[in-house]
Amino acid sequence: MKGLVKQGNILQLMDVNEPVCQDDRVKVEVKYTGICGTDLHIYHNEFEVTDSIIIGHEMSGEVVEVGKNIKNLTIGDRVTVLPSNYYTCQDCEFCEKGLYTLCRVRKGMGLHVNGGFTQYVVVREDMCYKIPNHITYEVAAMSEPLAVVTQPIEELADITREDVVLVTGPGPIGLLATYVLVNKGCKVLVAGTSSDTERLKIAKEIGCTRTIDVLTEDLKAIVKEETNGIGVNVVVECSGSNQAIKSGINVLKNTGTFLQVGVIGKDIQIDFDSVLYKQLNVKGSIGHGISTWDKVIQILENSKGDLEKIITHRFPLSRWEEAFKVCEARKGAKVLIYNDYI
Structure with missing residues (x-):
């Protein structure tokens, strides 16, 4: 063979x-x-x-x-x-x-x-x-890969249907995360870049509320609009991008939950004081x-x-x-x- x-x-x-x-x-x-x-x-x-x-x-x-x-x-x-x-x-x-x-x-x-x-x-x-x-x-x-997103969403966080969740990175893992969250009844926002046009379209087809091209749209303003100025309850970060991690922490509400699923593969810089001042719950999930x-x-x-x-x-x-x-x-x-x- x-x-x-x-x-x-x-x-x-x-x-x-x-x-x-x-x-x-x-x-x-x-x-x-x-x-x-x-x-x-x-x-x-x-x-x-x-x-x-x-x-x-x-x-x-x-x-x-x-x-x-x-x-x-x-x-x-x-x-x-x-x-x-x-x-x-x-x-x-x-x-x-x-x-x-x-x-x-x-x-x-x-x-x-x-x-x-x-x-x-x-x-x-x-x-x-x-x-x-x-x-x-x-x-x-x-x-x-469905198991990769099920662990953080179902086992590492207390996510309910009342939550607004931001998924960053609409690759296969991000889309599977979107699917699981949509079927929990969550309001799901999916963020990507202009190169993710086809993938963002799929995110809409499987039920997300709104897609965001972070290169042409204001992520913070859209999150503010979709959450009545409060911020999202949960971020499921699937891209491994330094900028996506920074932006995700930025748009989380106080006491929100940040789930790192995407592999970063290098050292990054973030404002870690935000974790302190916003009293965030940050968790990584591997496998x-x-x-x-x-x-x-x-x-x-x-x-x-x-x-x-x-x-x-x-x-x-x-x-x-x-x-x-x-x-x-x-x-x-x-x-x-x-x-x-x-």
Whole structure:
């Protein structure tokens, strides 16, 4: 079979061995794998991974083989795969709380062990979550990034339907955050730049109240207008932009909540006294935990089709370079890859 392999400083499509399904494992035929920002960093040698592994960690597929010790899955089950806890110590304080992302020895798929840009993966039974019948494999492939936004919104903050929430950065993560917040009943404002025109349009299609181009519009004035001069209750920052972080803190109401979801990747300068004087609640969120995934499946169960709007491109694995370039150019939102080497 073929796999998209990071070997040395080169990312390339190669012939790889088909994985063997052990007695306590499940073999999944991958249907779709999403391109994550991490994959782009791997492509450009900006993120270190284990040498000679198949990358990709946002995947859905069909169970095609089960080991003799498997109890809750059968051949033909449609699943999404939790890729981040392929190996954890199971002993540290974070593992005991289900916060596997924070385990110091964690190994995740597509980073430390083979991932989803290929035909088959072999995983533990508990890494597979059955997807609702009405959910497509395409939407199910967004389960992992959906978990990335579900953790801060549902587990790290007390957000209610009465809140006005600003989402900064309308990339795939920002759009998924918008979807979750809209479906909580929140009034959602989404801020981006002039290069985000298509993505801001999608934000409107999935139900946000207002979109804001920060290069041509006055974010502070619009927030003042939309909140009767009080400021937003919550900011969900998904861009990793220094300016977006500054602006987000600036438009938060006193005692508001700031959730940092986007990776910044460098030192930044902000007016940290604002956190003090406005008595803000500032939290970072990395990845997700075990409890998050049950919430993700419930979100999928309740989904009525709007998640499909976030998917703008589907490419065969043979055209992976083209797919990556679309992501880099920010031409769409979620870009998926399917295997065409069957």
